[in-house]
Amino acid sequence: MxxxxxxxxxxxxxxxxxxxxxxxxxxxxxxxxxxxxxxxxTYDYLYIHKKNKKFLKALESNLKEITKDGTLEKMREKYLPNL
Structure with missing residues (x-):
């Protein structure tokens, strides 16, 4: 487009x-x-195959942590500057 x-x-x-x-x-x-x-x-969602269900709690925990401690924002600034 x-x-x-x-x-x-x-x-x-x-x-x-x-x-x-x-x-x-x-x-x-x-x-x-x-x-x-x-x-x-809109919201973004991650989908995990049921065979990988064992990783869900760790993934959720880590996403919350990097959001809380500012790591996610630092990554966004590094890889997606000017947004």
Missing amino acids: FKFLAANRADVALSTEITGAYWIKKLGLKKIKTLSPPLLK
Whole structure:
């Protein structure tokens, strides 16, 4: 969709913030603006196959911990700057 924006074949593209920022940067789109506030906020979910159920509590615990201690935010800043 972002290639259509770049080619003036579309006026709008719907995307997640991260995906949109990636394509705007990758395609060098200087005139594309991100809508703020977003049209819709959604939640992300992790799905784990039942054979890996034994890892669920550890995963949940670790995700809570890295959110609480700021590690998740540091990772976001490192790998997804300017978002």
